[in-house]
Amino acid sequence: MGNKIKKIAVMTSGGDSPGMNSAIRSVVRTCAYYRTECVGIYRGYQGMIEGDFITMTARSVNNIIHKGGTILKSARSKEFMTPEGRKKAYEHLKEHKIDGLVVIGGDGSFTGGVVFNNEYNFPVIGIPGTIDNDIYGTSHTLGYDTALNTAMEAIDKIRDTASSHNRLFFVEVMGRDAGFIALNAGVGAGAEEILIPEEDLGLERMLESLKKSKRSGKSSSIVVVAEGDKSGKNVYQLAEYVEENMPEYDVRVSVLGHMQRGGSPTCFDRVLASRMGVKAVELLIDGKSNLMVGLQNDKITTTDLDNAIKGQCDIDMELLRVSDIMTT
Amino acid sequence: MGNKIKKIAVMTSGGDSPGMNSAIRSVVRTCAYYRTECVGIYRGYQGMIEGDFITMTARSVNNIIHKGGTILKSARSKEFMTPEGRKKAYEHLKEHKIDGLVVIGGDGSFTGGVVFNNEYNFPVIGIPGTIDNDIYGTSHTLGYDTALNTAMEAIDKIRDTASSHNRLFFVEVMGRDAGFIALNAGVGAGAEEILIPEEDLGLERMLESLKKSKRSGKSSSIVVVAEGDKSGKNVYQLAEYVEENMPEYDVRVSVLGHMQRGGSPTCFDRVLASRMGVKAVELLIDGKSNLMVGLQNDKITTTDLDNAIKGQCDIDMELLRVSDIMTT
Amino acid sequence: MGNKIKKIAVMTSGGDSPGMNSAIRSVVRTCAYYRTECVGIYRGYQGMIEGDFITMTARSVNNIIHKGGTILKSARSKEFMTPEGRKKAYEHLKEHKIDGLVVIGGDGSFTGGVVFNNEYNFPVIGIPGTIDNDIYGTSHTLGYDTALNTAMEAIDKIRDTASSHNRLFFVEVMGRDAGFIALNAGVGAGAEEILIPEEDLGLERMLESLKKSKRSGKSSSIVVVAEGDKSGKNVYQLAEYVEENMPEYDVRVSVLGHMQRGGSPTCFDRVLASRMGVKAVELLIDGKSNLMVGLQNDKITTTDLDNAIKGQCDIDMELLRVSDIMTT
Amino acid sequence: MGNKIKKIAVMTSGGDSPGMNSAIRSVVRTCAYYRTECVGIYRGYQGMIEGDFITMTARSVNNIIHKGGTILKSARSKEFMTPEGRKKAYEHLKEHKIDGLVVIGGDGSFTGGVVFNNEYNFPVIGIPGTIDNDIYGTSHTLGYDTALNTAMEAIDKIRDTASSHNRLFFVEVMGRDAGFIALNAGVGAGAEEILIPEEDLGLERMLESLKKSKRSGKSSSIVVVAEGDKSGKNVYQLAEYVEENMPEYDVRVSVLGHMQRGGSPTCFDRVLASRMGVKAVELLIDGKSNLMVGLQNDKITTTDLDNAIKGQCDIDMELLRVSDIMTT
Incomplete structure (x- = not known):
């Protein structure tokens, strides 16, 4: 050379x-x-x-x-x-x-x-x-692997309080236009529902799924939402939509935000x-x-x-x- | 008896x-x-x-x-x-x-x-x-001690990305009407500014302080805000206010939320x-x-x-x- | 069927x-x-x-x-x-x-x-x-992935004290007859030397390597040893051997043990x-x-x-x- | 002045x-x-x-x-x-x-x-x-507070494997001649027995206590031992002593060591x-x-x-x- x-x-x-x-x-x-x-x-x-x-x-x-x-x-x-x-x-x-x-x-x-x-x-x-x-x-x-664990551990903590209060949480995770973090952290945290850009579940189906989960005896739930989700609603609007349609649920929102970018x-x-x-x-x-x-x-x-x-x-x-x- | x-x-x-x-x-x-x-x-x-x-x-x-x-x-x-x-x-x-x-x-x-x-x-x-x-x-x-550590560790992670990008973060922590979590987690995380309900700093003084910090060579900053802060502005409004008055800063907001209630x-x-x-x-x-x-x-x-x-x-x-x- | x-x-x-x-x-x-x-x-x-x-x-x-x-x-x-x-x-x-x-x-x-x-x-x-x-x-x-992180985080902590005192640590990790944990946790923790069953480094070469590291200005070192290491010496004997041959080093041993099997x-x-x-x-x-x-x-x-x-x-x-x- | x-x-x-x-x-x-x-x-x-x-x-x-x-x-x-x-x-x-x-x-x-x-x-x-x-x-x-949490979290992990296998663990923690870490990390980790220099329990009483715990249906146990314990036996000898006297127990030892000195x-x-x-x-x-x-x-x-x-x-x-x- x-x-x-x-x-x-x-x-x-x-x-x-x-x-x-x-x-x-x-x-x-x-x-x-x-x-x-x-x-x-x-x-x-x-x-x-x-x-x-x-x-x-x-x-x-x-x-x-x-x-x-x-x-x-x-x-x-x-x-x-x-x-x-x-x-x-x-x-x-x-x-x-x-x-x-x-x-x-x-x-x-x-x-x-x-x-x-x-x-x-x-x-x-x-x-x-x-x-x-x-x-x-x-x-x-x-x-990516670090962010998955950071997001998942935060959701683990949210799960503690969700199940103490029989609440439904919408948790927004990062990922730009991709659902990798949401899907993996969601599966890892045992989320009841995962909304990612790659799959348009439809609000109706999400609602159906949450109702089924409720009927099956689950008293608390976590829905993980990718920031790039294509439902046409942001995480706050999703929460509002569910609250209107399932008044039996006490709904909360958490946006994990920039902590997902840091850490050892x-x-x-x-x-x-x-x-x-x-x-x-x-x-x-x-x-x-x-x-x-x-x-x-x-x-x-x-x-x-x-x-x-x-x-x-x-x-x-x-x-x-x-x-x-x-x-x- | x-x-x-x-x-x-x-x-x-x-x-x-x-x-x-x-x-x-x-x-x-x-x-x-x-x-x-x-x-x-x-x-x-x-x-x-x-x-x-x-x-x-x-x-x-x-x-x-x-x-x-x-x-x-x-x-x-x-x-x-x-x-x-x-x-x-x-x-x-x-x-x-x-x-x-x-x-x-x-x-x-x-x-x-x-x-x-x-x-x-x-x-x-x-x-x-x-x-x-x-x-x-x-x-x-x-x-309380657990929540302090949860909040502080999240801020530690935010610090990583803040200092990589020379950004200013407003981080809202819990505490209802009290500033205990904000003050202690803020001191523990080395925050540049801490806004708590017990002390009305005034927006002017906060701005002054951030400008001083910038002049002293600090390129990134964390402002910890108690949820019960009495500045009359919520954390998003605070961020906007600073962005308008200090356009040299790239400002971000993070609301730590309910993860602070959970965890071992x-x-x-x-x-x-x-x-x-x-x-x-x-x-x-x-x-x-x-x-x-x-x-x-x-x-x-x-x-x-x-x-x-x-x-x-x-x-x-x-x-x-x-x-x-x-x-x- | x-x-x-x-x-x-x-x-x-x-x-x-x-x-x-x-x-x-x-x-x-x-x-x-x-x-x-x-x-x-x-x-x-x-x-x-x-x-x-x-x-x-x-x-x-x-x-x-x-x-x-x-x-x-x-x-x-x-x-x-x-x-x-x-x-x-x-x-x-x-x-x-x-x-x-x-x-x-x-x-x-x-x-x-x-x-x-x-x-x-x-x-x-x-x-x-x-x-x-x-x-x-x-x-x-x-x-396996969990154990890697558990071992690595423990070594990170040991590194803190090793570098504060300019010490050499021999850290034994699990793995039965295989060096997977030692190699990956060792690389992840930035170990100066990694002894695994799959590679017989030889005591002489390990010593040479530690001396070189010392000469290059490193004041503290971590040697990660797989429990199944084939050097013929256990981790305590290794430490003794190095202490005899490199009296300038203050040597310590840590066996991470069963905590590697647990955790979320x-x-x-x-x-x-x-x-x-x-x-x-x-x-x-x-x-x-x-x-x-x-x-x-x-x-x-x-x-x-x-x-x-x-x-x-x-x-x-x-x-x-x-x-x-x-x-x- | x-x-x-x-x-x-x-x-x-x-x-x-x-x-x-x-x-x-x-x-x-x-x-x-x-x-x-x-x-x-x-x-x-x-x-x-x-x-x-x-x-x-x-x-x-x-x-x-x-x-x-x-x-x-x-x-x-x-x-x-x-x-x-x-x-x-x-x-x-x-x-x-x-x-x-x-x-x-x-x-x-x-x-x-x-x-x-x-x-x-x-x-x-x-x-x-x-x-x-x-x-x-x-x-x-x-x-001290950090070391307590480090020790306790390690014991939490050991507990996972102890209870999966119905084992008895002797875990040695640091503390020089004092039992502060052992007592607090032991209580925090829910240890079945805690041996500290300040209290000479006596081997007989420890044995009695472990037997009682066994009879009450506990299948696994953690004994936390301060490094300065005055029983006259080190943690390995203690384990051996219990193994001889309670053959029904599968006994293991873990010495947490220097990781207790490090960490954020x-x-x-x-x-x-x-x-x-x-x-x-x-x-x-x-x-x-x-x-x-x-x-x-x-x-x-x-x-x-x-x-x-x-x-x-x-x-x-x-x-x-x-x-x-x-x-x-």
């Missing part, structure tokens, strides 16, 4: 997720292992435009594997959507003699990477970091991040670009960034069926 | 809180220790009116000390506010030959107990169970519940009534139920001062 | 693991869904021999999905290893008109199932429940248990036997029980390599 | 405990509030001897309130026990123009402070930081640390010395360091009685 990679930059971009620090650590340590220099870029593409860089050595990432958030901070950058912004970014990379970039983020961040690579032929590797699990080419995104990553997310970081650096060193590292069938694989962005990420229909059986 | 206590009833009433099960267990086991029979009443005063009773032995309460919620369920009863309702309740107690009652709940539940005692001269002992810590005559109510009780709450349950039963056996068991200066004490209901429960002004110093 | 399955028994056997209750719940609810009767057997094969059975309905398993341990209890049975024991067991099953059995346990439990099936042609389906992850035919056993299951384990329970019941209803339900490539699959017992379960060599890179 | 305090040093010494970082943060921020300079000393007295100092500003302690361990590290120093060692230490303090010292640690650390103060008339204030709660003059030491501090410990740090700095500024800050009757108080060292710290006998009643 003519152009051996000598200096790699790593950054986190878009919404943060647990495991991003573990991935940063892995990228930095893998660089150290291959005696490749490593630079951290603060605040994603915006920091790249502003030249907000920091040299990173193995010691820079001591004691961060277990930390939520991202020590490199994250941001969304409108300026990077302009050619002028990307030009500034490129100049900063050149100035620092950086010859490869690892972007930890979601599809918006990958799109930026693809455009940048097209314009400047600059090697870019993506690591999927988002709690929403909505990236094609990987069965798990970084932070689970073992799964830390290990996944470690594996992905190694692969990302090795791909750059091998002269590869425009790839996303992913997990498929428990193995680390790669997917074209283009496909990762455009691909459709399907929910497991078998799990929907399991959920139906569990709540019968 | 002419009327030796032979059978004691225990119930949970009003909003549930972690530690109620530990207290039920303690009451039941203490009864067993003193060879006094014990009966559990489901759903508080409403269950008393309906005669929804269950015999409890030491084995009935195996493996519940660590469980959130209440195995006896809880409820609010409008019917018990009527003389007819209380008459029915009294008849059920007599029918089951119960001669003493332990009520685990908050001031509303104690008021019911006092009225009932006045009418029927029926021995009643209260155990303060509420996450809000707003009961006079005890430094800690059951569930902390060691403090389990031990406190065990101590209070013993004392409650021993007071009844000693022929006492109309008292609330409390913790004062780390000792188990008693307070007249009347005083517990009417007394003013003050927030620790020294801690407010500590909070101010911490966020300077 | 001539012999339609009308009544299914479920039991837990061998060492308990988190998620067993979630699997029991799933089996019971799936039976209810298919209008098949369901019976729980206490204490595994021993309870089967003693006829310790209980009828289970959907309500029997309310509120257990999140509980550690097993409500059906578990045991090892020597009597079941004898033809007489198995005869008694068979007679109890016939007496209760049970025509299918779901065994949740490890390879010892499956061996019992295979022998029993051979003798009595009784339909048996296995669900792999053990924290050790040492079962062929599934990428994950029930309880993670979302992953609860969802996996729900999926496996559905499949197990559907296999019996479909007239299948002698199969273990497993997870392979994220899909629910089946493996002959014979193969599950005999098959070799390999550790992920890529992860070993990742571990080496992380600790360089 | 002639000698206004202008620069304060803070250090952590002896065994580390959760909350030490929260206390460091509080000392540093309180100094900032009073426009007093602040210096951190690494590794306690040893770092003082070696001049291992670091300037600390409010920003140095951002985002540490929730962290276990101590960012200033801790150590025990033999050299400080010699006049030569203390002389070196004093010279470093003078060289840096430090005029007051806050020592966060246990009685050994306070003894060092008293000796140092006697020799050099150097103002010293102590903050009690140890998980053992064995310091006179405070109802709670920093880290509870809300109680973080708030206590914040309050104590403020008080310690204010005492120095007020010209006070040789005092320990403590919590008594929920108020921040002071005690002569001499008394704190010599005073006897008694266990709550009422709680022992509660424990007996709970396990009857």
Whole structure:
């Protein structure tokens, strides 16, 4: 290879997720292992435009594997959507003699990477970091397993008070346009009903199902609602609708919110991040670009960034069926 | 004593809180220790009116000390506010030959107990169970310590994402009309600002304080808001107000909600519940009534139920001062 | 099918693991869904021999999905290893008109199932429940993900005190003869060294590695040791050996022990248990036997029980390599 | 006051405990509030001897309130026990123009402070930081509440597996020569028996008690043993003794070990640390010395360091009685 990679930059971009620090650590340590220099870029593409860089050595990432958030901070950058912004970014990379970039983020961040690579032929590797699990080419995104457990544990707590008072709770969880968190955290928490964008249950059927649950002797219930649910009603309107139609229920709403983005990553997310970081650096060193590292069938694989962005990420229909059986 | 206590009833009433099960267990086991029979009443005063009773032995309460919620369920009863309702309740107690009652709940539940005692001269002992810590005559109510940790750990998670994105979060915590949870969880989570009903900071001063914090180099901030805050604005309006006046901040809101009522009780709450349950039963056996068991200066004490209901429960002004110093 | 399955028994056997209750719940609810009767057997094969059975309905398993341990209890049975024991067991099953059995346990439990099936042609389906992850035919056993997180979080805590005091800790984790827990929890916790049965590092190399780590400026270190490690020394002897050879280190030992078997299951384990329970019941209803339900490539699959017992379960060599890179 | 305090040093010494970082943060921020300079000393007295100092500003302690361990590290120093060692230490303090010292640690650390103060008339204030709660003059030491919860949660997990297998567990918890952790975590975890140094139960009585528990239908049991227990047998010998005398029990041992020293501090410990740090700095500024800050009757108080060292710290006998009643 003519152009051996000598200096790699790593950054986190878009919404943060647990495991991003573990991935940063892995990228930095893998660089150290291959005696490749490593630079951290603060605040994603915006920091790249502003030249907000920091040299990173193995010691820079001591004691961060277990930390939520991202020590490199994250941001969304409108300026990077302009050619002028990307030009500034490129100049900063050149100035620092950086010859490869690892972007930890979601599809918006990958799109930026693809455009940048097209314009400047600059090697870019993506690591999927988002709690929403909505990236094609990987069965798990970084932070997803942690967010599932955070959401589920919060619902466990809500269950305590719901069953003490024979109440019906509508609990909204995150997930953007996808129902992964809702479906898995819902099954894990033993929810009586789960509303996800991928399946339009219909308000009538939900009501029927809740009435059946009530008749079967259940005195409390949890309905988990994905934030992207397509029922046409938000979680408060859903609660109101049920309260009107089932006055026997005492209905409450809880929106779990941003706590789902934080917290110490689970073992799964830390290990996944470690594996992905190694692969990302090795791909750059091998002269590869425009790839996303992913997990498929428990193995680390790669997917074209283009496909990762455009691909459709399907929910497991078998799990929907399991959920139906569990709540019968 | 002419009327030796032979059978004691225990119930949970009003909003549930972690530690109620530990207290039920303690009451039941203490009864067993003193060879006094014990009966559990489901759903508080409403269950008393309906005669929804269950015999409890030491084995009935195996493996519940660590469980959130209440195995006896809880409820609010409008019917018990009527003389007819209380008459029915009294008849059920007599029918089951119960001669003493332990009520685990908050001031509303104690008021019911006092009225009932006045009418029927029926021995009643209260155990303060509420996450809000707003009961006079005890430094800690059951569930308060657990709720503090639940709220604080949620804020810790929010801090992860706040500092990754340089955001300002308004986090609403529970506490009814009192600021105990907000003040303590806020100090524990290192909040930049804490808004509680006991102190009217004024929107201007809050803004000033946030601006100062920004100037001092802090890029993210957490403002903890008690649900009973008296600023005249709810947490969403507060966020909007700050966003308008400090456009440099990216503001978000999180309402922690009912998860604060659930979860496995902390060691403090389990031990406190065990101590209070013993004392409650021993007071009844000693022929006492109309008292609330409390913790004062780390000792188990008693307070007249009347005083517990009417007394003013003050927030620790020294801690407010500590909070101010911490966020300077 | 001539012999339609009308009544299914479920039991837990061998060492308990988190998620067993979630699997029991799933089996019971799936039976209810298919209008098949369901019976729980206490204490595994021993309870089967003693006829310790209980009828289970959907309500029997309310509120257990999140509980550690097993409500059906578990045991090892020597009597079941004898033809007489198995005869008694068979007679109890016939007496209760049970025509299918779901065994949740490890390879010892499956061996019992295979022998029993051979003798009595009784339909048996296995669900792999053990924290050790040492079962062929599934990428994950029930309880493994939970145990990983329990071990890792304990090591996180040990790390706090290790780095405060510049100490070297040897931490022994469970896993029987396999290194799955040690390798994954070790990578997740950022351990400096991981000793597993599958790789004989040699004491010399471990020492070399620790010295290198010390030279590189690390002042504290964690060595994770699998209980089945083949170095010929137990964890205390290892510590002594290092202390003698590296007097500059202050060495401590921690054996995590049985807490790794308990605790509320993670979302992953609860969802996996729900999926496996559905499949197990559907296999019996479909007239299948002698199969273990497993997870392979994220899909629910089946493996002959014979193969599950005999098959070799390999550790992920890529992860070993990742571990080496992380600790360089 | 002639000698206004202008620069304060803070250090952590002896065994580390959760909350030490929260206390460091509080000392540093309180100094900032009073426009007093602040210096951190690494590794306690040893770092003082070696001049291992670091300037600390409010920003140095951002985002540490929730962290276990101590960012200033801790150590025990033999050299400080010699006049030569203390002389070196004093010279470093003078060289840096430090005029007051806050020592966060246990009685050994306070003894060092008293000796140092006697020799050099150097103002010293102590903050009690140890998980053992064995310091006179405070109802709670920093880290104690966290350690209680860590120990209790571990025992909760052990309970899961104990009751699945009808086993008897001996669980050793920390506490040096005191039974605070054992008694409170034991009561909190619902232990069947608690062995502490303050009460010599006698092996016979323990056996009797376990037999009674067995007869009453309990199939599993947890015995919590303080590391300083005075039965003359360690936890393994106790287990063996019971196994010999009660062959019907399947006995296991778990030593919780150093994980009890780590972990993120509870809300109680973080708030206590914040309050104590403020008080310690204010005492120095007020010209006070040789005092320990403590919590008594929920108020921040002071005690002569001499008394704190010599005073006897008694266990709550009422709680022992509660424990007996709970396990009857």
